[in-house]
Amino acid sequence: MQEKYTPKDIEQAAQAHWQSTQSFRAVEDPTKPKYYCLSMFPYPSGKLHMGHVRNYTIGDVLTRHYKMRGYNVLQPMGWDAFGLPAENAAIQNKVPPAQWTYDNIAYMKQQLQSLGFAIDWQRELATCRPEYYRWNQWLFLRMLEKGIAYKKTQVVNWDPVDQTVLANEQVIDGRGWRTGAIVEKREIPGYYLGITQYADQLLSALDALPGWPERVKTMQANWIGKSYGVRFAFPYELDGKRDLLWVFTTRADTIMGVTFCAVAAEHPLATRAARDNAKLAAFVEECKRGSVMEADMATMEKKGMPTGIFVEHPLTGAKVEVWVGNYVLMGYGEGAVMAVPAHDERDFAFAKKYSLAIKQVIDVPGKAYSLDAWQEWYADKQNGVCVNSGRYDDLDYQQAVAAIAADLKAKALGDMQVQFRLRDWGISRQRYWGCPIPLIHCESCGTVPVPDAQLPVVLPEDCVPDGSGNPLLKRPDFLNCTCPQCGKPARRETDTMDTFVDSSWYYARYCSNDAQAMLDGRAAYWMPVDQYIGGIEHAILHLLYSRFWTKVMRDLGLLETDEPFANLLTQGMVLNHIFSRRTDKGGIEYFAPEEVDLVRDDAGHVTGATLKADGSAVDYGGIGTMSKSKRNGVDPQALIEQYGADTARFFMMFASPPEQTLEWSDSGVEGAYRFLKRLWAFGATLKAANTGAAPSPLRREIHLLLKQANYDLGKFQFNTVASAAMKMLNALEKAPADPHAREGFSILLRLLSPITPHVCHELWRALDYGADILAAPWPEPLEEALVQDEIELVLQVNGKTRGSVRVPAGADKAAIETAAVASEAARKFMEGKPAKKVVVVPGRLINIVV
């Protein structure tokens, strides 16, 4: 074998071998245990970035590891190909989103292939292909039949200048990204999926997912947000009609402290009151400006205005004024809330601001209530009892809620109710590059589903969006159709589906990507996914929607599994610096890190940057996830070309544990490359050397490292597996003539092969260990190699490390104590005082307390 490590040749040869032997083709085989290893598919944004390399290397390490452990492994790959960036690119370059997307897929596929991932490419899919998305449409129609899909109004960001709906991302400080116009909230009709019908299942099934990280389960549980409360009504009379204002509260025990109610700007009462109150009408209009994002709603200044309309307190009959509040959302619950300023922080602030009454109705013994400032205990459910609440005085939270709910029920004005924070999933998008919603609008028949036989409704691929609304509206060939019911001319729905629909079931489609049905029997073999790997940013939405979709598919008899992903590994984000500048229209323009020079303060912290092109200043936006839109992704191509795929993979795994956030830096790549060069060189040395030296501690060292590495592998801690491999090589280089050097190197190659498969593949053959390292058994440490007769214990005096003591491996506590106290280090630091206490931790340390 040649002396020099030449990654390019080695990697091409290994990849050619895998290709010709179809090494990663996965075929259903009921006689073998299956392992379905899936990494979240990428959005084809143009180029891979380091976050992808991290994600897919983790998946590949597991895939290759399980393969060597004898599992029938499936690792597929595909493309989350619909979405907004393709439309943005079209606006910029006047290229159809379809063409841009397919070009990107071709380039990124070649990048993935050059990284040597063990992917079964025959199962590749792209969600923008009709043969995929026809099943989105098909399942949507089934949901429509079952009442899971339905139509209602939705609130969207409306750009009044471009006359178009904006994504949240396109709203910057309340203004449209291209026009700079103040964005308005607008209500339009849309389709929803009734995920709340599955809320209880989605919540309780979390307990049946031991392979999921606790933090993700906690986030999902909080998102679903099951709460027990009371839904009740304030009666009122308006325009000669009796009516009810409904609200929901988890704090019915504070109902006697209600001093006003607040409704959303879109609430019928607000609309009615604004009719003959110009100031209020203006305020309602003001509330309708700004974005619909929850983060904006939660941080904006809370404002309100009285309507002059009064409702009756359902228990006391007292008059309660209705206010319009900009923080009350029509889409949540009833669009109205009761306000108890004494015991709700937001209501407290609001009441102080507008000098509204604050009535204390909860008391915690030993605490003094004061109107001066909000105190945490005002909202305490655990320790409070009712006061100033008439017949409910002295009741605790649970007793008070029960009594009040019973009284409301007796008056037919309310009852206990379980409520979820989770809202139904609005899937309509007023955008072109997505899956068409399969509906037809007929003047005489109304909205009619497209018959199954006419699926898929194919999206024309030659449109070029220009930013002013959905280009499908200008396509008569798409728009015009005949009503399936009456045969008259009709109009096709132009809204497309949220791209989360596409990614909610792709994992199942991989099992049978050529099936003539949505899924076939092969899904029963492979599902559920045994290991799912993806970014922590998907902890809630994507994973929740996928779980929901799986349950719907199960209920339709398409799948047997209740949950799509048995085990989940949430990879930390790969971060990089963000540089931007405001455009004159109020939008944001981003700059890639290589386009700027950094400005640092004395402590070395980045404070700003200047553009290399013209020296002008740009804003420093801190660090954040690598993404196409922020232009801060780092393309692995240069790394691969300079050092090879193995170095890129090794470096990425060595840099940090997978779940941890990683701030990008390429310092250390050299070290990874150096290691692989040494690995290669040692292979050459070993092939030439004769192994005649006397046995050294090498064998024990290797097996000890292997034991640790296998343990770490089980914890997905690949950085220490890589480090164990480095330590093995360090040990081997010191003893190349040891009789166990060949055994040790074979362990090292197998341990390392999932991380750096190419170089290990080549070395395995070159040293005649076998024909294909993929077929080699995974190495296990041998107990006989691990035994030792003497062990070293740490010696502490008063908790401070003072030295060590060597004792026979089988020594008992008393013998260890005697040896410790007698040791020179102990005598020195005990300063002649007697030992008050001696703590012996077996196999680890002795602590002498004097």
Added chain:
RNA sequence: GCCGGGAUGGCGGAAUCGGUAGACGCAGCGGACUCAAAAUCCGCCGCCGCAAGGUGUGAGGGUUCGAGUCCCUCUCCCGGCACCA
């Protein structure tokens, strides 16, 4: 604002159950080889100190023979907040 995470040398990180803090690397420094450089190899490397020793895991407090690890309070950073994916 709310929910979930994180913080350890100049840098990335290690420390499995509360038991030697800094493994393994990067950078740096010194040396060998070389006409020279690169590559490679050997050694040093938290901070203070000549040393003995002291001190040190974001900040402050606590529990313990012993705390990076457990408890309380706080700061900063990252992810998510339903139309980025």
